[in-house]
Amino acid sequence: MSSVLKCLTACIALSVAAISNPSTAYGAGRHESTFGIEGGWTSRNESAIAGIFYSYRFTNHFRLGADADIAFRNNNRDALLLDVDAHFPIAMSAKTEFYPLAGVNFSAWSHHIPANDIDNTDDVTDRYSHLGLNLGAGFGFRLTSTLKINIQARYSLIEANSGVRITAGIGYVF
Numbered sequence: 001m002s003s004v005l006k007c008l009t010a011c012i013a014l015s016v017a018a019i020s021n022p023s024t025a026y027g028a029g030r031h032e033s034t035f036g037i038e039g040g041w042t043s044r045n046e047s048a049i050a051g052i053f054y055s056y057r058f059t060n061h062f063r064l065g066a067d068a069d070i071a072f073r074n075n076n077r078d079a080l081l082l083d084v085d086a087h088f089p090i091a092m093s094a095k096t097e098f099y100p101l102a103g104v105n106f107s108a109w110s111h112h113i114p115a116n117d118i119d120n121t122d123d124v125t126d127r128y129s130h131l132g133l134n135l136g137a138g139f140g141f142r143l144t145s146t147l148k149i150n151i152q153a154r155y156s157l158i159e160a161n162s163g164v165r166i167t168a169g170i171g172y173v174f
Helices: 002-020
Strands: 030-044 047-059 062-074 076-085 098-112 122-144 149-158 162-173
Touching: 030 062, 030 076, 030 149, 047 076, 047 162, 062 098, 076 149, 098 149
Parallel strands: none
Antiparallel strands: 030 047, 030 162, 047 062, 062 076, 076 098, 098 122, 122 149, 149 162
């Protein structure tokens, strides 16, 4: 638990530094929307994930991001993962930014029992859903005025389903 507190403390310190820094080098800053696709990996079932994301930048140092991902079946588990996160962007140069993030997660996991493991031939699936918290960070790279890529790593604290997700995405800025 102390590593989570250290991560949270570092994110808060970086956010305070960003707010006190008047730099607006990264992109247009305020009132910017981004919509895109992403893919990556989750540690919960050690599989690939894919999905879509949207973010809206309210100020130079605050935006909200939402994403919907699907964790592909591996180890007889798959999931629908929905997140809403607050990002606190810090411009590193005219085209790059770092951002700590924190938010909430809804996970709907399915556990599949193969037909050959039970007496009848039907696939049996147990489904369970949980709410959790996200902590993480990401990097954004602006390729053009309307195209950017991002890389994120987040830890989701979820009852019986905690895990790491690492994603990379490409989005259209409008």
